[in-house]
Amino acid sequence: MADDTVPHLPQSINEMMRFLEAQDYLAGRGLATVIFLALKMKRPLFLEGEAGVGKTEIAKALSKGLNRPLIRLQCYEGLDVSSAVYEWNYPAQMLDIRLSEAAGLEDRERLEANLYSERHLIRRPVLQALGHAGEAAPVFLIDELDRADEAFEAYLLEVLSDFQVTIPELGTIKAAEPPIVIITTNRTREIHDALKRRCLYHWVDYPDAAQELSILTRKVPGAAEALSRQVVSYVQKLRTVDLFKNPGVAETIDWATALTELDRIALDPETISDTLGTLLKYQDDIARIRGGEGERILSEVKAELLAAG
Structure with missing residues (x-):
């Protein structure tokens, strides 16, 4: 059954402008158009512009207006998979190993299956956005991507193409419904074309x-x-x-x-x-x-x- 607390997506550009204005975000028609298309086409939205022009606020406005959770990945130099996507709960795994040894369990395959299971998986923002179990997919903000390294940018290609990530021990985890992805950059470095091709693009300028x-x-x-x-x-x-x-x-x-x-x-x-x-x-x-x-x-x-x- 659909959740009546989750508003419907705006059905026109004018409706999108009114929707954003209701969240105290005043957008020009060009910006409202690309947001509308990103939601309709279920494509990530790549927002570029100077710091402080309101790029991050767009994700917040969508989260508030659509009554969806906002999952934010704040990028920085050195950001890696363990901080952005997932990591294993090593202390809990070690405890399981010791308990198994104390109980005399010698089934290695069964032990490995227990160690690399969902209960030991720590979900970071990317995996949270893809594996959200609510009525509607969240708004996933990848903020200031230009601060992250190119290696992490390359990792995002699978995420943005197929809305999935591959965990060697578990397999591929795919989103049941693609999240609303907003990517921002202050253009301190150029983002590769391979990532931009997966997104709709808009330059957010200073307002008049x-x-x-x-x-x-x-x-x-x-x-x-x-x-x-x-x-x-x-x-x-x-x-x-x-x-x-x-x-x-x-x-x-x-x-x-x-x-x-x-x-x-x-x-x-x-x-x-x-x-x-x-x-x-x-x-x-x-x-x-x-x-x-x-x-x-x-x-x-x-x-x-x-x-x-």
Whole structure:
């Protein structure tokens, strides 16, 4: 019997846009289209873009809106099969061996079958996503794949092609229903074409000013309207400056939240200087904006907003 608590997938692009908006995620039509197609075609979705533009939030929005568990694999250098897919519970296996020896059991084949059974298998995120036993498959987030080594990327080819993994001692474990796979990368290195071919692709860019203001209004409802407009205009201009790391949407939200906590209703040079650590994450960038560059940007912001009425 179907579980009524599991919502149906959106049946059109417009419905997908409304679905995402209901989860407080404002997506353009291009992004909503590729998400819709990924769900319909049951293909992994490969999202590329700068850090902080909202790639990870897409997986969270799908998990929340579809009432499905979110299984997250956070990638890092040195990630291997034992951390990402599965490993054997060696202490429990050793205990079984000692108990078998104490009981005088000498059936080697039976002992090996007991040692390499499901009860000694520790399921890591990949195997959890493929072997989920609920009513609906989970959302499986493979986050920042570019941080992992190429060897692990190659391992994922079987997972993304056939939604299965092979465990030598147990055989092949295949998903009864493919999970919703979201792969993100900040493009610190190129991902091989072999993996990309298995996915639908979308570049997630920074939002334009109107979209970022809408996001800010939803995420920081306590911020003064004039302050929100100034913050968005300031950040938009800041992204045109040659910085080591441009602020993402997450930093815009953090900055507006910090300014609201300080009871600010408008930007001024002193406040900007004091709170730049919530917006910029590198000292060279902060030092540059604390100088005349930051004041120049603020003057432009105020002049443009004044002219706009």
